[in-house]
Amino acid sequence: MKHSPNDLIMLFNDLFRETFRTVLVRGGEEPEYLPADSHNELARIVFAHGFYASALHEVSHWCIAGKHRRTLHDYGYWYCPDGRTxxxxxxxxxxxxxxxxxxxxxxxxxxxxxxxxxxxxxxxxxxxxxxxxxxxxxxxxxxxxxxxxxxxxxxxxxxxxxxxxxxxxxxxxxxxxxxxxxxxxxxxxxxxx
Known part of the structure:
Protein backbone atom coordinates (compact mmCIF):
# COMPACT_ATOMS: atom_id res chain seq x y z
CA MET A 1 0.00 0.00 0.00
CA LYS A 2 1.38 3.39 -0.99
CA HIS A 3 1.28 6.01 1.73
CA SER A 4 1.34 9.60 0.57
CA PRO A 5 1.45 12.49 3.02
CA ASN A 6 -0.84 14.27 0.56
CA ASP A 7 -3.57 11.81 1.52
CA LEU A 8 -3.14 12.67 5.21
CA ILE A 9 -3.24 16.37 4.40
CA MET A 10 -6.45 15.94 2.40
CA LEU A 11 -8.13 13.72 5.00
CA PHE A 12 -7.12 15.86 7.97
CA ASN A 13 -8.01 19.15 6.33
CA ASP A 14 -11.37 17.89 5.09
CA LEU A 15 -12.18 16.68 8.60
CA PHE A 16 -10.88 19.54 10.75
CA ARG A 17 -10.40 22.72 8.67
CA GLU A 18 -13.90 24.06 9.31
CA THR A 19 -14.72 22.56 12.70
CA PHE A 20 -11.38 23.30 14.39
CA ARG A 21 -9.95 25.93 12.02
CA THR A 22 -6.78 23.82 11.74
CA VAL A 23 -4.86 22.45 8.75
CA LEU A 24 -2.04 19.96 8.31
CA VAL A 25 0.83 21.28 6.17
CA ARG A 26 4.12 19.94 4.86
CA GLY A 27 7.18 21.60 6.40
CA GLY A 28 10.96 21.56 6.42
CA GLU A 29 13.47 20.64 9.09
CA GLU A 30 11.42 20.82 12.28
CA PRO A 31 7.78 20.04 13.03
CA GLU A 32 5.84 22.85 14.63
CA TYR A 33 2.36 23.85 15.73
CA LEU A 34 1.37 27.40 14.84
CA PRO A 35 -1.89 28.66 16.34
CA ALA A 36 -4.18 30.96 14.41
CA ASP A 37 -3.27 34.62 14.78
CA SER A 38 -3.91 38.02 13.20
CA HIS A 39 -1.98 36.95 10.08
CA ASN A 40 -3.32 33.40 9.73
CA GLU A 41 -6.95 32.57 10.37
CA LEU A 42 -6.17 28.84 10.53
CA ALA A 43 -3.92 27.04 12.98
CA ARG A 44 -1.24 24.96 11.24
CA ILE A 45 0.24 21.60 12.16
CA VAL A 46 3.56 21.57 10.31
CA PHE A 47 5.18 18.16 9.85
CA ALA A 48 8.85 17.63 9.03
CA HIS A 49 10.36 16.86 5.64
CA GLY A 50 7.06 15.75 4.14
CA PHE A 51 7.36 12.44 6.01
CA TYR A 52 4.16 10.44 6.45
CA ALA A 53 5.15 9.28 9.96
CA SER A 54 5.97 12.84 11.01
CA ALA A 55 2.49 13.93 9.92
CA LEU A 56 0.85 11.18 11.99
CA HIS A 57 3.00 12.06 15.00
CA GLU A 58 2.23 15.78 14.85
CA VAL A 59 -1.50 15.09 14.38
CA SER A 60 -1.31 12.88 17.49
CA HIS A 61 0.02 15.76 19.56
CA TRP A 62 -2.80 17.97 18.28
CA CYS A 63 -5.39 15.32 19.11
CA ILE A 64 -4.57 15.47 22.81
CA ALA A 65 -3.92 19.20 23.13
CA GLY A 66 -6.72 20.97 25.00
CA LYS A 67 -8.47 24.12 23.80
CA HIS A 68 -6.09 26.49 25.62
CA ARG A 69 -2.96 24.64 24.50
CA ARG A 70 -4.13 24.93 20.89
CA THR A 71 -3.83 28.73 21.25
CA LEU A 72 -0.10 28.45 22.10
CA HIS A 73 2.91 27.96 19.84
CA ASP A 74 3.86 24.26 20.01
CA TYR A 75 1.02 23.91 22.54
CA GLY A 76 3.19 25.73 25.10
CA TYR A 77 5.21 22.60 25.81
CA TRP A 78 8.85 22.51 26.72
CA TYR A 79 10.93 20.88 24.04
CA CYS A 80 14.60 20.11 24.17
CA PRO A 81 15.96 18.92 20.83
CA ASP A 82 18.04 15.82 20.10
CA GLY A 83 21.08 15.72 22.35
CA ARG A 84 19.17 15.58 25.65
CA THR A 85 20.77 14.56 28.93
Missing part, protein backbone atom coordinates in the same frame (compact mmCIF):
# COMPACT_ATOMS: atom_id res chain seq x y z
CA UNK A 86 19.48 11.47 30.72
CA UNK A 87 17.26 13.62 32.98
CA UNK A 88 15.87 15.60 30.02
CA UNK A 89 15.27 12.34 28.16
CA UNK A 90 13.33 10.91 31.09
CA UNK A 91 10.98 13.93 31.00
CA UNK A 92 10.69 13.64 27.20
CA UNK A 93 9.73 9.97 27.44
CA UNK A 94 7.06 10.74 30.06
CA UNK A 95 5.30 13.30 27.85
CA UNK A 96 5.62 11.23 24.66
CA UNK A 97 3.67 8.17 25.86
CA UNK A 98 0.20 9.43 24.90
CA UNK A 99 1.06 10.98 21.52
CA UNK A 100 3.07 7.92 20.50
CA UNK A 101 0.24 5.61 21.57
CA UNK A 102 -2.16 7.59 19.38
CA UNK A 103 0.36 7.72 16.53
CA UNK A 104 0.73 3.93 16.72
CA UNK A 105 -3.03 3.39 16.52
CA UNK A 106 -3.34 5.85 13.64
CA UNK A 107 -0.46 4.12 11.86
CA UNK A 108 -2.12 0.71 12.11
CA UNK A 109 -5.42 2.29 11.01
CA UNK A 110 -3.60 3.62 7.94
CA UNK A 111 -1.75 0.36 7.30
CA UNK A 112 1.62 2.08 7.75
CA UNK A 113 4.66 1.06 9.76
CA UNK A 114 5.10 2.57 13.22
CA UNK A 115 8.37 2.92 15.13
CA UNK A 116 8.79 3.87 18.78
CA UNK A 117 10.88 7.04 18.82
CA UNK A 118 13.08 8.12 21.69
CA UNK A 119 14.32 10.94 19.43
CA UNK A 120 17.73 11.34 21.10
CA UNK A 121 20.30 9.99 18.69
CA UNK A 122 23.10 12.43 19.55
CA UNK A 123 22.35 12.57 23.29
CA UNK A 124 22.30 10.03 26.08
CA UNK A 125 19.85 7.83 24.13
CA UNK A 126 16.79 6.32 25.75
CA UNK A 127 16.42 6.18 29.52
CA UNK A 128 14.56 2.90 29.27
CA UNK A 129 13.69 2.06 25.68
CA UNK A 130 11.93 -1.24 26.43
CA UNK A 131 10.05 0.28 29.35
CA UNK A 132 9.06 3.27 27.21
CA UNK A 133 7.80 0.96 24.46
CA UNK A 134 5.78 -0.98 26.99
CA UNK A 135 4.26 2.21 28.47
CA UNK A 136 3.28 3.30 24.96
CA UNK A 137 1.69 -0.13 24.43
CA UNK A 138 -0.21 0.10 27.74
CA UNK A 139 -1.55 3.54 26.79
CA UNK A 140 -2.59 2.36 23.32
CA UNK A 141 -4.37 -0.62 24.87
CA UNK A 142 -6.15 1.72 27.31
CA UNK A 143 -7.29 3.85 24.37
CA UNK A 144 -8.59 0.75 22.60
CA UNK A 145 -10.47 -0.36 25.72
CA UNK A 146 -11.80 3.04 26.81
CA UNK A 147 -11.86 5.07 23.61
CA UNK A 148 -9.53 7.54 21.98
CA UNK A 149 -9.81 11.28 22.57
CA UNK A 150 -12.60 12.68 20.36
CA UNK A 151 -10.43 14.18 17.58
CA UNK A 152 -8.13 11.16 17.55
CA UNK A 153 -11.14 8.86 17.22
CA UNK A 154 -12.53 10.91 14.33
CA UNK A 155 -9.20 10.76 12.49
CA UNK A 156 -8.77 7.06 13.31
CA UNK A 157 -12.21 6.33 11.83
CA UNK A 158 -11.37 8.39 8.74
CA UNK A 159 -8.12 6.47 8.24
CA UNK A 160 -9.69 3.02 8.65
CA UNK A 161 -12.36 3.98 6.14
CA UNK A 162 -9.94 5.51 3.61
CA UNK A 163 -7.43 2.64 3.81
CA UNK A 164 -10.00 -0.13 4.25
CA UNK A 165 -8.49 -1.44 7.48
CA UNK A 166 -11.58 -1.61 9.71
CA UNK A 167 -12.12 -5.36 9.40
CA UNK A 168 -8.45 -6.28 9.79
CA UNK A 169 -7.50 -3.77 12.49
CA UNK A 170 -7.58 -6.12 15.51
CA UNK A 171 -5.48 -8.80 13.83
CA UNK A 172 -3.03 -6.25 12.43
CA UNK A 173 -2.78 -4.57 15.83
CA UNK A 174 -1.83 -7.83 17.58
CA UNK A 175 0.79 -8.53 14.89
CA UNK A 176 2.22 -5.04 15.18
CA UNK A 177 2.46 -5.28 18.98
CA UNK A 178 4.61 -8.39 18.55
CA UNK A 179 6.84 -6.48 16.12
CA UNK A 180 7.17 -3.23 18.08
CA UNK A 181 7.32 -4.37 21.72
CA UNK A 182 9.76 -7.07 22.79
CA UNK A 183 7.91 -10.34 23.30
CA UNK A 184 8.87 -10.82 26.92
CA UNK A 185 6.97 -7.63 27.82
CA UNK A 186 3.80 -8.32 25.84
CA UNK A 187 3.71 -12.12 26.01
CA UNK A 188 1.72 -12.43 29.24
CA UNK A 189 -0.84 -9.85 28.09
CA UNK A 190 -1.48 -11.48 24.74
CA UNK A 191 -1.57 -15.03 26.08
CA UNK A 192 -4.44 -13.93 28.31
CA UNK A 193 -6.42 -12.54 25.35
Missing amino acids: AEQQKIFEQVEVKPQAIEWLLSVAAGSRFHISVDNLSGAGACDQQGFAYRVLQQAEAYLANGLPERAQAFFDTLTSFYGTSDSFSKTWREDVRRVVPLHFAKEHYEAN
Whole structure:
Protein backbone atom coordinates (compact mmCIF):
# COMPACT_ATOMS: atom_id res chain seq x y z
CA MET A 1 0.00 0.00 0.00
CA LYS A 2 1.38 3.39 -0.99
CA HIS A 3 1.28 6.01 1.73
CA SER A 4 1.34 9.60 0.57
CA PRO A 5 1.45 12.49 3.02
CA ASN A 6 -0.84 14.27 0.56
CA ASP A 7 -3.57 11.81 1.52
CA LEU A 8 -3.14 12.67 5.21
CA ILE A 9 -3.24 16.37 4.40
CA MET A 10 -6.45 15.94 2.40
CA LEU A 11 -8.13 13.72 5.00
CA PHE A 12 -7.12 15.86 7.97
CA ASN A 13 -8.01 19.15 6.33
CA ASP A 14 -11.37 17.89 5.09
CA LEU A 15 -12.18 16.68 8.60
CA PHE A 16 -10.88 19.54 10.75
CA ARG A 17 -10.40 22.72 8.67
CA GLU A 18 -13.90 24.06 9.31
CA THR A 19 -14.72 22.56 12.70
CA PHE A 20 -11.38 23.30 14.39
CA ARG A 21 -9.95 25.93 12.02
CA THR A 22 -6.78 23.82 11.74
CA VAL A 23 -4.86 22.45 8.75
CA LEU A 24 -2.04 19.96 8.31
CA VAL A 25 0.83 21.28 6.17
CA ARG A 26 4.12 19.94 4.86
CA GLY A 27 7.18 21.60 6.40
CA GLY A 28 10.96 21.56 6.42
CA GLU A 29 13.47 20.64 9.09
CA GLU A 30 11.42 20.82 12.28
CA PRO A 31 7.78 20.04 13.03
CA GLU A 32 5.84 22.85 14.63
CA TYR A 33 2.36 23.85 15.73
CA LEU A 34 1.37 27.40 14.84
CA PRO A 35 -1.89 28.66 16.34
CA ALA A 36 -4.18 30.96 14.41
CA ASP A 37 -3.27 34.62 14.78
CA SER A 38 -3.91 38.02 13.20
CA HIS A 39 -1.98 36.95 10.08
CA ASN A 40 -3.32 33.40 9.73
CA GLU A 41 -6.95 32.57 10.37
CA LEU A 42 -6.17 28.84 10.53
CA ALA A 43 -3.92 27.04 12.98
CA ARG A 44 -1.24 24.96 11.24
CA ILE A 45 0.24 21.60 12.16
CA VAL A 46 3.56 21.57 10.31
CA PHE A 47 5.18 18.16 9.85
CA ALA A 48 8.85 17.63 9.03
CA HIS A 49 10.36 16.86 5.64
CA GLY A 50 7.06 15.75 4.14
CA PHE A 51 7.36 12.44 6.01
CA TYR A 52 4.16 10.44 6.45
CA ALA A 53 5.15 9.28 9.96
CA SER A 54 5.97 12.84 11.01
CA ALA A 55 2.49 13.93 9.92
CA LEU A 56 0.85 11.18 11.99
CA HIS A 57 3.00 12.06 15.00
CA GLU A 58 2.23 15.78 14.85
CA VAL A 59 -1.50 15.09 14.38
CA SER A 60 -1.31 12.88 17.49
CA HIS A 61 0.02 15.76 19.56
CA TRP A 62 -2.80 17.97 18.28
CA CYS A 63 -5.39 15.32 19.11
CA ILE A 64 -4.57 15.47 22.81
CA ALA A 65 -3.92 19.20 23.13
CA GLY A 66 -6.72 20.97 25.00
CA LYS A 67 -8.47 24.12 23.80
CA HIS A 68 -6.09 26.49 25.62
CA ARG A 69 -2.96 24.64 24.50
CA ARG A 70 -4.13 24.93 20.89
CA THR A 71 -3.83 28.73 21.25
CA LEU A 72 -0.10 28.45 22.10
CA HIS A 73 2.91 27.96 19.84
CA ASP A 74 3.86 24.26 20.01
CA TYR A 75 1.02 23.91 22.54
CA GLY A 76 3.19 25.73 25.10
CA TYR A 77 5.21 22.60 25.81
CA TRP A 78 8.85 22.51 26.72
CA TYR A 79 10.93 20.88 24.04
CA CYS A 80 14.60 20.11 24.17
CA PRO A 81 15.96 18.92 20.83
CA ASP A 82 18.04 15.82 20.10
CA GLY A 83 21.08 15.72 22.35
CA ARG A 84 19.17 15.58 25.65
CA THR A 85 20.77 14.56 28.93
CA ALA A 86 19.48 11.47 30.72
CA GLU A 87 17.26 13.62 32.98
CA GLN A 88 15.87 15.60 30.02
CA GLN A 89 15.27 12.34 28.16
CA LYS A 90 13.33 10.91 31.09
CA ILE A 91 10.98 13.93 31.00
CA PHE A 92 10.69 13.64 27.20
CA GLU A 93 9.73 9.97 27.44
CA GLN A 94 7.06 10.74 30.06
CA VAL A 95 5.30 13.30 27.85
CA GLU A 96 5.62 11.23 24.66
CA VAL A 97 3.67 8.17 25.86
CA LYS A 98 0.20 9.43 24.90
CA PRO A 99 1.06 10.98 21.52
CA GLN A 100 3.07 7.92 20.50
CA ALA A 101 0.24 5.61 21.57
CA ILE A 102 -2.16 7.59 19.38
CA GLU A 103 0.36 7.72 16.53
CA TRP A 104 0.73 3.93 16.72
CA LEU A 105 -3.03 3.39 16.52
CA LEU A 106 -3.34 5.85 13.64
CA SER A 107 -0.46 4.12 11.86
CA VAL A 108 -2.12 0.71 12.11
CA ALA A 109 -5.42 2.29 11.01
CA ALA A 110 -3.60 3.62 7.94
CA GLY A 111 -1.75 0.36 7.30
CA SER A 112 1.62 2.08 7.75
CA ARG A 113 4.66 1.06 9.76
CA PHE A 114 5.10 2.57 13.22
CA HIS A 115 8.37 2.92 15.13
CA ILE A 116 8.79 3.87 18.78
CA SER A 117 10.88 7.04 18.82
CA VAL A 118 13.08 8.12 21.69
CA ASP A 119 14.32 10.94 19.43
CA ASN A 120 17.73 11.34 21.10
CA LEU A 121 20.30 9.99 18.69
CA SER A 122 23.10 12.43 19.55
CA GLY A 123 22.35 12.57 23.29
CA ALA A 124 22.30 10.03 26.08
CA GLY A 125 19.85 7.83 24.13
CA ALA A 126 16.79 6.32 25.75
CA CYS A 127 16.42 6.18 29.52
CA ASP A 128 14.56 2.90 29.27
CA GLN A 129 13.69 2.06 25.68
CA GLN A 130 11.93 -1.24 26.43
CA GLY A 131 10.05 0.28 29.35
CA PHE A 132 9.06 3.27 27.21
CA ALA A 133 7.80 0.96 24.46
CA TYR A 134 5.78 -0.98 26.99
CA ARG A 135 4.26 2.21 28.47
CA VAL A 136 3.28 3.30 24.96
CA LEU A 137 1.69 -0.13 24.43
CA GLN A 138 -0.21 0.10 27.74
CA GLN A 139 -1.55 3.54 26.79
CA ALA A 140 -2.59 2.36 23.32
CA GLU A 141 -4.37 -0.62 24.87
CA ALA A 142 -6.15 1.72 27.31
CA TYR A 143 -7.29 3.85 24.37
CA LEU A 144 -8.59 0.75 22.60
CA ALA A 145 -10.47 -0.36 25.72
CA ASN A 146 -11.80 3.04 26.81
CA GLY A 147 -11.86 5.07 23.61
CA LEU A 148 -9.53 7.54 21.98
CA PRO A 149 -9.81 11.28 22.57
CA GLU A 150 -12.60 12.68 20.36
CA ARG A 151 -10.43 14.18 17.58
CA ALA A 152 -8.13 11.16 17.55
CA GLN A 153 -11.14 8.86 17.22
CA ALA A 154 -12.53 10.91 14.33
CA PHE A 155 -9.20 10.76 12.49
CA PHE A 156 -8.77 7.06 13.31
CA ASP A 157 -12.21 6.33 11.83
CA THR A 158 -11.37 8.39 8.74
CA LEU A 159 -8.12 6.47 8.24
CA THR A 160 -9.69 3.02 8.65
CA SER A 161 -12.36 3.98 6.14
CA PHE A 162 -9.94 5.51 3.61
CA TYR A 163 -7.43 2.64 3.81
CA GLY A 164 -10.00 -0.13 4.25
CA THR A 165 -8.49 -1.44 7.48
CA SER A 166 -11.58 -1.61 9.71
CA ASP A 167 -12.12 -5.36 9.40
CA SER A 168 -8.45 -6.28 9.79
CA PHE A 169 -7.50 -3.77 12.49
CA SER A 170 -7.58 -6.12 15.51
CA LYS A 171 -5.48 -8.80 13.83
CA THR A 172 -3.03 -6.25 12.43
CA TRP A 173 -2.78 -4.57 15.83
CA ARG A 174 -1.83 -7.83 17.58
CA GLU A 175 0.79 -8.53 14.89
CA ASP A 176 2.22 -5.04 15.18
CA VAL A 177 2.46 -5.28 18.98
CA ARG A 178 4.61 -8.39 18.55
CA ARG A 179 6.84 -6.48 16.12
CA VAL A 180 7.17 -3.23 18.08
CA VAL A 181 7.32 -4.37 21.72
CA PRO A 182 9.76 -7.07 22.79
CA LEU A 183 7.91 -10.34 23.30
CA HIS A 184 8.87 -10.82 26.92
CA PHE A 185 6.97 -7.63 27.82
CA ALA A 186 3.80 -8.32 25.84
CA LYS A 187 3.71 -12.12 26.01
CA GLU A 188 1.72 -12.43 29.24
CA HIS A 189 -0.84 -9.85 28.09
CA TYR A 190 -1.48 -11.48 24.74
CA GLU A 191 -1.57 -15.03 26.08
CA ALA A 192 -4.44 -13.93 28.31
CA ASN A 193 -6.42 -12.54 25.35
